[in-house]
Amino acid sequence: MRVLGVDPGLTRCGVGVVEGVAGRPLTMLGVGVVRTPADADLSHRLLAVEQGIEQWLDEHRPEFVAVERVFSQHNVRTVMGTAQASAVAMLCAARRGIPVALHTPSEVKAAVTGTGRADKAQVGAMVTRLLRLAAPPKPADAADALALAICHIWRAPAQNRLQQAVARQAVHATKGRTA
């Protein structure tokens, strides 16, 4: 399973590609940051994010894209840009027919560190260990993107089993009605 993780943002959009399956060592295929100039027109910044994401999709051909779910509790100004950058990432994936999964920051932290309240350093340290890297990826947005991809690989089997169970349930319900 090859997953592109995206930590959305206009100034820095973290991107990281991880390959592997749950329960086996994972491999990092690439990590980086798509940057856009803060003084540029918003529409041009969104265009630059799109071009950056497209390059990553072209190069790595992921089977899934995992994007951080954006909440608007926090900084009001920042969150709008984050929501808009995440929309661009989701759109790029949807255009190619790649399934998009959203994971919350605490789901990601819990997946890689065991606690949803882990700090940036802890996430960076675990990403470094799990992907057997020489040093934590910098900046934090890049490490977060890898953590998202890892989270997706590890959560996916459970989600798939749940979806299968729901599908079976639906089939039984239909049979019950037609009997």
Next chain:
Amino acid sequence: MRVLGVDPGLTRCGVGVVEGVAGRPLTMLGVGVVRTPADADLSHRLLAVEQGIEQWLDEHRPEFVAVERVFSQHNVRTVMGTAQASAVAMLCAARRGIPVALHTPSEVKAAVTGTGRADKAQVGAMVTRLLRLAAPPKPADAADALALAICHIWRAPAQNRLQQAVARQAVHATKGRTA
């Protein structure tokens, strides 16, 4: 000047095309709503918004796109979808090199009714009058999109004069420095 106004939204994205110049009667070239199913995957809804906006750009070839500026004071759940739909509209315009202008809801209301606190009915009534329509466009999102386009046509000359003044200022400053 031909302007596509976009009142962004995931469930209903209002779109309207108006042609004209400030101080002259305006003409409506088209109005409608791009809808996406509430139960669809978010990434597929964004894709449907993109396809809808692209159709409007193909058909009407506007010189400007005016999008409502989204604030996050209001309903937290709705505003994220609105921000994401607006990102898609801005992206579609930027890809074609069409300038994007953002106007706040109160700027739009003030432009068409004279007060930034006008209600939906008042905006609808003025849009109907200014575009010489037989009845107010329905739903309100469609009328709001036309109001955005009208607002842009009327505000643009002032913005252009300001930009020209800034440009002249910059030329004088350069001359002063080189003299």
